[in-house]
Amino acid sequence: MRFSHAPGCPVALRDLRFLTMRYVGFDGDPHVGEMVVHRTKVRDVVDVFRTLYERRWPIRRMRLVDDYRGDDDRSMAANNTSGYNCRLTGSGDRWSEHAYGRAIDINPVQNPYVVGSAVAPAEGRRYASLDRSADATPPRGVIVADDVVVSAFERRGWVWGGDWVNSKDYQHFSSTGL
Numbered sequence: 001m002r003f004s005h006a007p008g009c010p011v012a013l014r015d016l017r018f019l020t021m022r023y024v025g026f027d028g029d030p031h032v033g034e035m036v037v038h039r040t041k042v043r044d045v046v047d048v049f050r051t052l053y054e055r056r057w058p059i060r061r062m063r064l065v066d067d068y069r070g071d072d073d074r075s076m077a078a079n080n081t082s083g084y085n086c087r088l089t090g091s092g093d094r095w096s097e098h099a100y101g102r103a104i105d106i107n108p109v110q111n112p113y114v115v116g117s118a119v120a121p122a123e124g125r126r127y128a129s130l131d132r133s134a135d136a137t138p139p140r141g142v143i144v145a146d147d148v149v150v151s152a153f154e155r156r157g158w159v160w161g162g163d164w165v166n167s168k169d170y171q172h173f174s175s176t177g178l
Contacts, residue, residue, distance in 0.1 A: 001036065003070030009086035010095050016084055017042050021049045023059040023081075026140060033062025036084035038101030041175055044156040045083070045104065051152040058141045060107050072098075076108035076121040076171075090120075103174040106149060110141040111170035113161070132162055132170065143170055 005013060017039050025031045030053075037045050052059070060079040068074035075082055084101040088094065090113070097103035105111075112124030119128045130138060134146040143149045143162060150160050159177035161169025 001064070001066050003068075004036075004064065004066045004085045006086060009099060011038060011084075011086075011100050015039050016101050019045065021046065021062070022053050023049060023062055024053060024056045026058045026060055028056075028058075031059075031062070033059070033081065034064050035062060035082065035104070036064060036101065037104070038084070041102055044153075044158065044175065047156065048149075048152040048158075052149065055148045057148050058107075060109070060141060073121065076105070076113075077123055079107060079109040079123070081106045081108075090115075097174040097176055097178050102176055103172060103178075105171040106143065106173070107141045108171040110139065111143045111162075113167070113169045113171065115167040127170075149173075 015038060016036050019035045019037065020032055021035065023031055023033050059081050062081040065075045065082045065085040068078065070085060072085055072087055083104045085098045087096050087099055089096045108121055109124045110127050112128050113120045114128045119125045127142060130142060132144040136144045138144050153160060153173045158173045158175050161172030
């Protein structure tokens with residue numbers, strides 16, 4: 001983790017865990033991905049991704065943010081599902097929950113971060129205004145209210161950024177709600 005962790009990060013490397021997990025790709029085939037999370041979140045994350053694998057819920061890719069030189073924008077543009085990355089929030093005023101290993105982003109292109117008219121990643125613009133209500137029939141890899149992804153995380157007490165009021169971070173799940 002040469003790029004996604006540095007001196008001054010709020011969590012020591014010894015408190016992080018490297019996971020390899022199976023996932024079903026958009027091609028319908030099984031793949032093995034990599035993710036880093038806080039040591040106290042391992043069981044939650046493994047259980048969630050086991051559920052997604054068993055339910056054949058598709059994930060585009062799952063690589064360490066370090067593969068994108070620690071650049072969150074590059075990772076999102078590549079539609080990378082990820083966990084730990086020592087970085088500030090988008091507003092730059094505090095550490096992101098990713099910097100603590102307590103947040104995961106899933107399929108960022110299909111599930112972009114939307115604030116007003118701004119959409120990140122830009123490749124997710126066509127997904128920004130989709131109906132994400134519980135009865136919606138979304139395209140492949142899109143997270144909607146009460147679907148298998150939201151339910152799996154909520155059973156473990158995690159919060160979906162798609163439920164936020166002032167912005168919508170459809171890719172984002174965190175154990176703290178931030």
